[in-house]
Amino acid sequence: MAEQASERGRGAQSPHLGLRRINWSWLGTVPFFLFACAFLLLPSASLVIGSFQDNQGNFTLQNITDLSQPSIVNAYLLSMKVSGVTALLGTLVGGLLAWAMVLGRLPRFVRAFLIPFSGVASNFAGVPLAFAFIATLGRVGFVTVLLKDLGFNLYDKGFNLYSFWGLSATYLYFQIPLVVLILTPAFEALRPQWREAAESLGASGGYYWRSVALPILTPALLSTVVLLFGNAFGAYATAYALTGGSLNIVPIMIGAQIQGDILHNPNLGYALAFGMMLIMTFVLVLYSWLQRRSARWLQ
């Protein structure tokens, strides 16, 4: 703000010079905006336009209405289910871990280990992550065999790594550490004075959490859920490597469409991608709104 003001002030003093400088300063950012237009705007805009065209290039809404066919609706629902479940579970588990680490009065090495580990694990995804879970919970995986030796057959009980719960368990491996990284500062921002003030007024620990801490943390928790939802919704590599494309979530469907036009209509494929962009836009807008709200208290 101060910069803006001084910039305007100087412009007013010497209008000629200011005018010339504005022309020049635009030029400085031209390469960036050209790049953004060519590789960000154009590809996404061409998908959006394509979803409103038929094969001859005429305007149509047919592709959008065709999104309501059962296989596509199911793919969106399954994608949302995986994203929603891993976002909620991830925030819950990650939040408890962050709470334990920050407020659990644990020795320092817990934190010294958990933070860098979370950084690594939140970036450990794709093919290696999928394989780690195959080696753990696959049909001949370590835990599966171990449980079988103890007389408990996971796969007879209906578990399958290459299905909804298997994929969710795998996604949680990068979702939970992300939560730990995001929520640690939030828990640290809870001032001890607030707790002391509540206690001196006679509040119990539970009352303090319900009436003071949780309301303050709520925007941060909600924005974490939203971020995780987006994080899982766009994930392709892990799902592809784990299920080989057999689990019908939207990114996998788009991949199959790129490879072999499984929908038998390229424009319907564009509409599929457009729907995904819409949902991600909604996620981003909601996220930044919640972020602004949580920044009010947690500085």
Place this chain on the structure above:
Amino acid sequence: MKKRPSLVAWLFIVLGTSYFLLPLIATFLFSLRAKKDTLGFTAYQRVFADSSFYATFRFSALMALLTIIASMLLLVPTVYWAYLRHPRLHRLIELVSLMPFVIPPIVLVFGLIKSYSRPPVILVQSRGLLIAGYMVLTLPYMYRAIDAGLRATNVKTLTEAAQSLGAGWPRIIWQVIVPNIRGALVNGAFLTFATVLGELTLAQYLAWPAFGPYLARISQNKAYEPAALTIISFALTWVIFGIVLLVNSKDQQQTQFGGTH
């Protein structure tokens, strides 16, 4: 009572840690069983004897380096310029740098193929398109790193000081601004490197012999080698983040994390 570690807290940490360590232990044990009835490093030997392991790794590492260089050449002057002269453009640049969040890799590659596989501009067979895609993919992280670096630096004063000593723009950026945001640049560079190195989606659909597609192919065709490769990848990620943390603890900067899944 205040000083006693909470038992519940311990319980959470132990449960959480075992969820994270179990897959790693399982994969490691699995990777040692390549030879029947004995534990050993046969799987690792096979991986390191495979020439396509090196070829694909080299390709991806090179793409990562080129992405880092191109990203920095594009972003450092732009963000610096916006800080110095165009606070309003700064908002717009920030908004653009958030856009990749809206476009997941699979949608991005779909759009790139649609836009650049037919005249007037055919780029799908060019490495340039892959690098441009990677620049888009890592734009949020690179932008945030550079932005944080510049915010912590007094851009205006430094520029005026350099100008009053007679330095030109290239010299100001290269010799004054860049050294001041070195920590931030290293942070962004390693995050980009980690993201690009194992990236699957773009490399696969633009048909490049990269490390990500190699990992995917091996894990479909072999049993023990992928386990060894998983352990190698995990160790590599640790090395990369170890360097980031080391650099940041020296520069007292906040580490940021992120990547594509």
